[in-house]
Every structure is written in structure tokens, then in C-alpha cells.
Amino acid sequence: LQKYGCCNRMVRKNRGQQVKTLINQLMKVRLWLLIAVFWSVINAAGDIILPYLMKEIVDGGVVTGNMAYISRMALIMLGVALVNAVVRYAKNYFTIRTAQGYAKNMRIAIFKKVMDLMPRDVERLGQASLITRTTNDIMQVQTTLDMALRVMIRFPVNCLGGIVMVFLMDVKIALILLAIVPVTAVLSIVLVKKTVPMFDSAQKLLDGFN
Numbered sequence: 001l002q003k004y005g006c007c008n009r010m011v012r013k014n015r016g017q018q019v020k021t022l023i024n025q026l027m028k029v030r031l032w033l034l035i036a037v038f039w040s041v042i043n044a045a046g047d048i049i050l051p052y053l054m055k056e057i058v059d060g061g062v063v064t065g066n067m068a069y070i071s072r073m074a075l076i077m078l079g080v081a082l083v084n085a086v087v088r089y090a091k092n093y094f095t096i097r098t099a100q101g102y103a104k105n106m107r108i109a110i111f112k113k114v115m116d117l118m119p120r121d122v123e124r125l126g127q128a129s130l131i132t133r134t135t136n137d138i139m140q141v142q143t144t145l146d147m148a149l150r151v152m153i154r155f156p157v158n159c160l161g162g163i164v165m166v167f168l169m170d171v172k173i174a175l176i177l178l179a180i181v182p183v184t185a186v187l188s189i190v191l192v193k194k195t196v197p198m199f200d201s202a203q204k205l206l207d208g209f210n
Helices: 008-013 015-027 030-062 067-115 119-125 127-134 136-152 154-169 171-209
Strands: none
Touching: 015 030, 015 067, 030 067, 030 136, 030 154, 067 127, 067 136, 127 136, 136 154, 154 171
């Protein structure tokens, strides 16, 4: 539990303990987490294979006029797309199960902690802050985990897999993409550093509303 503003120094000292608590709660849903990660990786791989199959249809079938090859590759592409659709459904299902199970465990743990607080601690932390911690903050953590499983797991797979595929097709274009990657990474870091203070300000305002 933390109160924004007057307790910032205490929050910084307890940052490591807070991260450890989050990880411990995440371990309670590790089975769902591993399954969600697995399907996310498979889904990302399927998204990479489809453009490659399209390239094969153009190069091996359209250019040469080989209709039999086009038909065969089109059926393979259709099969991959159908399988990938099922995989995407499985990924979404297990991602939601993981995020919601994690949020449920966190909400129960925080509620028990609040109920064990002494009246003076409740007065010091403030009822508005405690309400925010058990509602909005848990929702933010759930949303973050959900987005991490949907996007952050896919990003390195798509990035590395895409670069490998481009190298197999055209080395010059692949070198251009390889040069863009660090630029994108720097811009992402700058964006995160700019938005984190805004998030802290929004949390302070939310405490005031409660």
C-alpha cells in the first residue's frame, strides 16, 4: 500500500519489496501464464509465415504462370490462416484467464491487508487512497499484464522473425530495417519516460476524486 505525495520516499524504499510481491502473486497463476505465452508465440509465428507464403505464391506461381503451384500454396496459406485463427482465440482466452486470475489474487491480498490495518494507519493513509489501491490500481495492473501478454510477447517474436524473413528475401531491405530497430527502441524509451510522470499525476487526481 502506498499514498502518493507525502509517502513518496517510503514508496521508493519499498520498491523492491513491491516488485517481489507482484512476482509472488504472478507465480500463483504461472500455469495460465505459461500457456498464454506459448500461444502468443505460436500466433506471432503464424503471422510471420503468412506473408512469406504470399511471397512464394507471387514468385513461384504468378511470375511463372504455374496455376498448380498457386493452388497448392493457396490451400496451405488458407490452412495456416485457419489454424492461426484458432491459436489467436486460445491466446486471447488464456491471456484473459491469466490477467483476471492475477487481479483476483491481488485484490484479495490487498483487501486482507487493509482489514488488518490499525485505525491510525487507515487515517494516515486515507480512505480515498485505500479505495484507489483496491480498485483502480488493481485494474491498472490487470490491464498492464493483459497488454504485456498480447503485445510485448509478440513484439520480439515479430521483430526477430520478420528481420530473418526479410534477410531471406532481400538483404538490402533487411539492413534498412535493422538500422531502424535501435531508433524505434530509443523513441520508445523516451516516450515511457515522458508518460510515467503523467501517470503519477493522474493517480494523485484520482485519489482526490475518491
